[in-house]
Amino acid sequence: MSERALAAGDAAGEPTLRRSIGPFQLFAYTLGGMLGAGIYGLVGRAAGQLGSAVWLGFAVAMVAALLTGLSYASLGSRYPRAGGAAYVVHRTWHRPLLTWMVGLAVMASGLTSVATQSRVVAENLLRLADIPAIPPVLLSLGFILLIAGVVFRGIRESMWMNILCTVVEATGLVLVIAVGIPWWGSADLLETPGAEGIGASFLLQGAILTFFAFIGFEDTLNVAEECHDPHRTVPLGIISAMLVATVLYMAVAITAVSVVPWQELATAPGPLAEVMERAAPWLPNWIYVAITVFAVANTALLNYVTASRLTYGMARHGLLPGVLGRVHPRTRTPHVAIGALLLVVIALMLAGDITQLASATVLLLLAVFACVNIALLILQRRPGEPPGGFEVPAAVPALGALVCLALLGNRVAAGDWRAPALAAVVLAVIGLLYLVVRPRNVLPAS
Template identity: 75%
Template sequence: MSETDMAGEEPGLRQTIGPFQLFAYTLGGMLGAGIYGLVGRAAGELGNAVWLGFAVAMVAALLTGLSYASLGSRYPRAGGAAYVTQRAFGMRLLTWVVGLAVMASGLTSVATQSRVVAVNLLSLVPAGVPPLIVALGFLLVIGGVVFRGIRESMALNVLCTAVEFLGLAFVILVGIPYWGSVDLMATPSPDGITASLLLSGAILTFFAFIGFEDTLNVSEECKDAARTVPFGIVTAMVVATLLYMAVAVTAVSVVPWQELSHAPSPLSAVTAVAAPWFPGWGYVAITVFAVANTALLNYVTASRLLFGMARDGLLPRALARVHPRTRTPHVAIAALFVILVALVLAGDIGQLASATVLLLLAVFTVVNGALLVLQRRPGEARGGFEVPSFVPALGSVVCLTLLGNRVATGDWRAPALAGVILLVILGLYAIMRPRGVPQEA
């Protein structure tokens, strides 16, 4: 893509993202703040074998991650999942649902993380300011960074990802002397490690690897996307897996898994034993960076998705405008800011965020299917990174299995709310009647 659009009338998105930046972008999306609490929950399921759960989850997540890597190398366009869905199936309604489902997931995440940042910042520096004001201020700062440019967004992401990485590396380093002190195959089940036990653990830890969907939406801003996107996704997933497994081994070696599973902050409990000299506020500060990074990445992703859908005629064309100086989709960023303020003012939207995760699993299923269709289409251009057809096929099966499990065994409120969100998305389609089709890459 050049820096002008198809008609040559407006500037396009700036291609500045290199392999390391995209690696950090993908890794930052995976690490997030979730791992800091997820280790305890997973230990409750798998006992000392929690590390094995992360390994199995990585294999399951890698199937869809490889599909996204292949699609990113084929079609480096903002719009991501929505674009490839339309290209594969040619169904505007399905494209609309996929695009808005991904956007809903990103927006609920940004709004939720804004409130979390506010609470943690005020615990570090009590300022007598209402958390809501801090949350809105944080949202304004993040929106400003996203508007300022992709370079600035990537720079902040690299900083936050480095802090997240160092926080996990610190836990590993102080806990290494404890390695070998427990049986890493011991589980809460009297039957030991079974397929059923591994499946339940993998289902729980699978969500620690979500982040590759963000990468696809910034592929248009990558230099040599055919190589950069696959490199960023695959290397980030491998590094995240090694980190997660090492952290899991450390955690159960330092703190018995029974205690770990009930700890409000599992990794804080680990450092309290392995490094009692480490200040208690340390992990609060790390959490702020982790949560802020998640919010930043989701804001960038949502803005590029909105921009891509508008450029392809599925949303008002004004949302596809690019600022001549910053080369960012400024109208889309401003529109999202208004929606985010409304979500933050709405209060606790935790259930809403859980519901959008279910929609994201459905999106993964569709995207895997899209790659299968495109691989078999005569004349379809191949990318710089191709995968065998069994990869997206198995990816679809895994995502459908996870979705079915979450609906069947989880809190009924999340699936019910997901259904409501889906109805709202369908209602918006009926009202707006989008008629555009994606332009060829």
């Protein structure tokens, strides 16, 4: 909806989302979305491919990810709407089916992630408390209900929980760096597994692997409608968080290969746990299990917030049933959307191991990123489109689209065939749902 429409709705007594997110909160929100549990295992996989030069992989991946991040920052400053990528695509092409596909693809990625993470939290809690008598499914269910309750309670409460979890996540990485600094300088940071050395092909492969450590910035666009001064806050939050994440990732990578030879790091079941065991044997093992719980819980929280705002935004434009666009008068959250998504997440959790499905939806995110970059290119050239508070040259979204398409092509061609096949099935199901729902009162994106 337009700013005028939102104001009119509020004046008419219809509750709207509350603007309460400031620059620091959005920075923490974006950073928390990226500092997920993935980095704790990704360092080992990257070391197996890049050797001691793993830090270079994160540097190149940041440049590649920042292209799309800058596009999201520009779009957030132009159109601070809860629908995120779906709103941008709808405004660009005015094709309800395409908007539906993009919106539900992002939603599917978020919801499968929440369901998967609920199981990871349950497993780690059982390890932490050593209480095998409690069925993991009950812990998963309790975790999901807790996250849904926080999201329903309000955006302020969600932001405070995110800040807490992000601080714990970042502290875990800083702790690795702090105990490993004495080892800096003990390893050749340009040693690679092959004899070809560091070239363009080597850096590209490293970027392909480490790019996914930066996924999470896209969540920010969905809470832009709840930001104070979004034209400034959204770009500042996305860019600053990506830069801080890069510094942390590179420092952790240097520390890891300095403390543990990259050949051993690549085969370690818990790479950073192995680093801590060697650099700080006095540290209790349970600390990193606890940090993992916070990291996974934070990712689940942010995915749930994103999915609820996306559902709300699509409902407000007539692409989903209008009841999903209702806002609770006291909490100022899309309570109906939150409740509906709760049922979907519980069903996914009860379905069992859906890690392959979660991997498939990550592929869909790359396609969404390419669409968003192309949309910005079109909107920049459309007469009458209002400029945002943060504009980028056309080369940024153009290169961002090419990078995302190249990554998508590489993952499809070189990865496990099951993930692309599942992604195709998910798209087919989303298309069939559109034929069933048949949105008839789709509003223009104003």
